[in-house]
């Protein structure tokens with residue numbers, strides 16, 4: 001088992017300098033999928049390989065897309081299948097890539113070939129029924145091989161009918177599966193929103209030539225099965241990666257960091273808004289739009305934060321940042337309450353439980369209720385034990401940020417899970433860390 005030994009020096013750290021965070025993982029999954037389905041060539045600039053995106057690229061290669069990366073520019077080039085998906089005599093292994101699971105289920109519903117999708121430990125337990133029942137209503141058929149989780153056999157149809165789905169759960173992944181299937185259905189699909197979620201699928205669908213109409217209450221996917229055309233796009237920096245440095249710089253006195261070209265899609269930057277609610281002044285400059293997604297440069301200096309109330313409406317916009325926000329809350333003055341956390345238990349690992357258990361080993365406690373978390377501020381880090389990422393990259397990276405705030409060294413077991421989204425995280429972290 002690999003152990004994290006970054007913090008072996010008996011010192012706290014502050015952040016100084018600049019980090020160029022990797023390209024956004026969530027947008028890249030979708031860009032690969034649309035590029036693989038489209039007619040013609042797609043060029044994706046600022047694509048950052050991570051374990052999750054390697055799996056997604058591999059799956060779409062197996063389905064027939066020609067995908068390669070230009071060595072000189074690092075651009076990903078995809079020659080699309082024009083929706084003629086390769087039939088396979090082996091199963092598609094999607095490891096624990098949750099976003100890919102939903103996108104792929106939606107896409108395979110549009111093919112008359114039979115496929116088997118297999119997954120890793122986490123996805124072999126995560127319920128499939130939430131999305132599968134909707135895709136079945138559109139005309140797909142699915143056979144879970146075990147319980148209600150991967151592996152699953154799929155057989156779709158060219159005669160799918162659109163459905164109207166009143167969201168009972170606010171999930172960008174479930175919505176995305178329906179959008180992909182809806183593009184190839186014979187009649188429109190309408191999603192009536194519960195709460196808004198990240199909108200990369202809708203935005204990219206239209207960029208590639210689909211016809212998805214959004215209002216504050218609904219998303220309507222109109223049939224567009226022959227229309228997808230290859231495109232060129234540039235992926236902005238991943239806000240979820242940037243959030244780690246934002247928190248570290250705010251919490252560690254004397255810090256000042258610059259984060260150029262970070263994605264600023266309003267459905268992703270909930271953590272920035274939470275930081276502002278907690279009293280942070282963060283400079284956002286040089287804002288622009290990359291192909292379809294907004295981005296800008298961030299400048300963050302350390303500041304004393306205060307507790308805040310985060311409502312259920314905000315939770316989808318901080319869904320992957322809850323562990324790092326919990327750490328921020330524990331160091332602020334006053335108490336922070338995060339409401340509407342119920343669905344977060346279904347992320348990669350049981351994140352709420354795992355962050356509570358691991359932060360407790362650092363002396364940081366929180367009260368986790370059925371649908372809320374209460375975190376008292378001004379908790380001094382007191383290292384009691386080594387910690388574990390539970391193979392969850394967001395937990396691993398949050399624990400690394402906690403490590404800069406204490407002079408007591410501790411180890412992070414299963415630190416290699418950072419490769420899921422950000423393989424260069426430790427070297428980037430070291431580059432900007434200055435011992436105090």
Ligand SMILES: O=C(O)C1=C[C@@H](OP(=O)(O)O)[C@@H](O)[C@H](O)C1
Nearest residue numbers: 026099171172173174319320347
């Ligand atoms: O659509 C996406 O790219 C994602 C949606 C979120 O999951 P849910 O849709 O399950 O909330 C998020 O937690 C995940 O990391 C990525």
Ligand SMILES: C=C(OP(=O)(O)O)C(=O)O
Nearest residue numbers: 096097098099320347348
């Ligand atoms: C949970 C995550 O991703 P996915 O659902 O795609 O595995 C994540 O990136 O934090």
